[in-house]
Amino acid sequence: MVTIDASGAIVGRLCARVAKLLLANQQVEIINADKAVMAGSLSAAKENYLSRRGQKNKRTPEDSPVWPRVPHLLLRRIVRGMLPRKSRRGRDAYHRLKVVVGAPEGAKAQKIPEAAADKKRVTFTLEELCDELGKHIRKD
Numbered sequence: 001m002v003t004i005d006a007s008g009a010i011v012g013r014l015c016a017r018v019a020k021l022l023l024a025n026q027q028v029e030i031i032n033a034d035k036a037v038m039a040g041s042l043s044a045a046k047e048n049y050l051s052r053r054g055q056k057n058k059r060t061p062e063d064s065p066v067w068p069r070v071p072h073l074l075l076r077r078i079v080r081g082m083l084p085r086k087s088r089r090g091r092d093a094y095h096r097l098k099v100v101v102g103a104p105e106g107a108k109a110q111k112i113p114e115a116a117a118d119k120k121r122v123t124f125t126l127e128e129l130c131d132e133l134g135k136h137i138r139k140d
Contacts, residue, residue: 001027005109007035013115019082022093029098034071034127042124071126072099
């Protein structure tokens with residue numbers, strides 16, 4: 001099992017690397033999903049996700065896409081978009097993924113250096129985005 005620390009990693013680069021690992025028959029666990037960052041402005045990303053959430057299937061509204069509002073499920077959904085989930089191989093790869101908010105005690109995780117965020121870019125965390133989308137994480 002490969003354990004990856006998502007804190008400070010750009011979401012797109014991280015998810016692309018995770019998708020490749022999953023398709024190579026590796027089991028992957030991502031920790032600190034709420035600390036993963038996205039580049040750009042928070043307001044533009046919020047508008048993008050709100051417009052996606054507002055899309056409805058006119059014939060059967062129950063079949064409309066569902067976008068999660070918590071960081072670990074949102075990160076899992078982004079990885080799902082990078083997998084060929086309509087094939088058996090992609091579905092099996094998706095089932096090998098585990099995403100966690102926070103870090104379990106004693107977890108040894110590796111960081112992906114290619115996914116590290118630049119200090120020059122404007123970034124925001126998935127937790128900030130999910131707070132803007134309306135669902136908060138309770139930290140007990």
